[in-house]
Amino acid sequence: MTDLALSSSLAMAATHPDPAFPRFHPRPAQGWINDPNGISYINGRYHVFFQYNPDSARHSQIQWGHLSSADLVRWEEHPVALSPQAGGPDSAGCWTGVVTSDDGVPTAAYSGIKDHGGHSQVVIARGSADLVTWEQDGHVAASMPEDPLVTAVRDPFIFRFNGARYAMQGAGLSDGRAALLLYTVDSLDDWKYQGIWLTTADPVAAVHTPAEIWECPQLVEVPLSSGGSTWVMMFSLWLSGDDHEHANGVGYLTGSLSADPVTGLPVFAPVSGGKADLGRDFYAPQIVQLAYSDGSAPAAALLWGWANEGPGRDGRRGRTQEEIDDAGWSGVLTHPRVLSVIDGALVVAPAPGIEAYRGAAVASGAAGSVAVSAFAEVLVRGGSSGSGSGSGSVELVLGSGADAQVVYSASLAAGEELRIFVDASLVEAYRSGSVATTLRAYPAPGEDWQLTLPDGATADVWKLSLPA
Incomplete structure (x- = not known):
């Protein structure tokens, strides 16, 4: 396989032969990708690993890109x-896992599977200081728990609380509940199973995170708009027969983390929750907790998610497996997203650095119907109550006439803002004070994007371009 070290992923994307290939969401030019893994910020660089099959556009023989x-x-x-x-x-x-520092040594903890259809184990690998070279010796830190209730386990995640290191894995139970398993991790080489930590029997979890298996569990401290922070759990909501459709999407819970008065182990108490993304094409996100700014509150939490190819959902035209095979690639990661919590609800915004992709301005203060290029950023503003309400529905439409498809439609209230990114076949829409919506749509030859605005609303439009 060609050594692509230090090549520019985005520069390659700009010349990709498939017009549906995103240019501003870095990924290899060929092959299958899914879950973001091992996201970390070390020595001034962000590292994003991901599930990867470089040999075909199918989910098989997974490696870490x-x-x-x-x-x-x-x-x-x-x-x-x-x-x-x-x-x-x-x-x-x-398979899915994380990267952490073990006394200064970058260390990956991931789900390894020995036999297709078999149970996963937590496997450890050690990396070089720049995270480019890895040593795999097959060390297993945790095997399938000897618990008759636990029928499936996957996707380790490591967190710290009260100065101690813990880990959790997503699980499914024999009675149909999804669950989290808790481990103490005094040594990364030897995890100690502490039991079932949380399940969908919890009334808050039952409402907001229903699933048969909680996949890709996350637990991070997220800033509150009012100051301080709260704990956020996030799960990808697996159902049997999903086959990458993931109808339940991704859910989150907010709550508190406290020490059990007897054991000292952490106890998570959920108080609210919701959807982490409102689109049907978003799954398996991973969050990195950035360094604490003053020792008391987290500086930021950044999230990446996976948007897969598919047969089309909610009236949108998709791609068949044959078309995906012919294209030679499948899957893309979202823009990095900043998390915060306002009035108990998760708020998601694109990372500030993404504005560097703004190129030439195409429109300013446009109204009515606005043309949008295949690579564009759009900022939509609802009108003020004193100048026409600007409320109504915003629609992003691909094509025209009988073949037109409404890819994204959302209400817009006076004073609200929407930031919409179109990157070939990927659409990300961010509403001020809310979560994002991630969608896929594939332009046919000659099809254009059109944005329709309600009365009083305006839009600024930029072409996306690579920074110098």
Whole structure:
């Protein structure tokens, strides 16, 4: 396989032969990708690993791809970080996991599967200081718990609380509940199972995060708009028969973390929740907790998610598996997103650095119907109550006439803002004070994008371009 180390992923995308290939969401030019993994910020660089099959556009023989950036805008692609080891605990795939520092040594903890259809184990690998070179010796830190209730387990996540290191994994139980399993991690080489930590039997979780397995569990401290912080859990909501459709999407819970008075173990008490994204094409996000700014409150939490290819959802035209195979690629990661909590609800915004992709202005204060290019950013503003309400529905439409498809439609109240990014076949829409909506749509030859605004609303439009 060609060594792509230190090549510019975005520069390659600009010349990709497939017009549906996103140019401003870095990924390898070919192959399958899914879950973002091992997201970390070390020595001034962001590192994003991801599930990767470089040999085809299908979900098989999964490895870890690797991108890095100093500014979240200019990305470099590195060689494959982790790959299945013949005869090892990951011989059938190196699946979802995290990267952490173990006494200064970058360390990956991921789900390894030895046999297709078998149970996963937590496998450990050690990395070089720049995270480019990895040593895999097949060390298993945690195996399937000897608990008759636990029928499936996957996707380790590591967190700290009260000075101690813990881990959790998503799970499914024999009675149909989704669950979290808790581990103490005094040594990254040997995790101690502490039992079932939380399940969908919790009344708050039952409402906001229904699933048969909680996949890709996350637990981070997120800033509150009023000051301080709160704990946010996030789960990808797996149902049997999903086959990458993921009808339940991704849910989150907000709540408190306290120490059990007897055991000292952390106890999470959910108080509210909701959807982490309102689109049908968003799954398996991972969050990185950035360094604490003053020792008392987190500086930021950044999230990346996975948007897959698919047969079309909610009236949108999709791609068949044959078309995906012919294109030779599948899957894209979202823009990095900043998390906060306002009035108990999760708020998601694009990372500030993304504005560096703004190129030439196409329209300013436009109204009515606005043409949008295949690579564009749009800022929509609802009118003020004193100048026409500007309330109504915003629609992003692909094509015209009988073949037109409404890709995105949303209400807009006076004073609200929407930021919409169109990157070939990927649409991300961010509403002020709310979560994002992630969607896929594939332009046919000659089709154009059109934005329709309600009375009183205006839009600024920029073409996207690569920064110098």
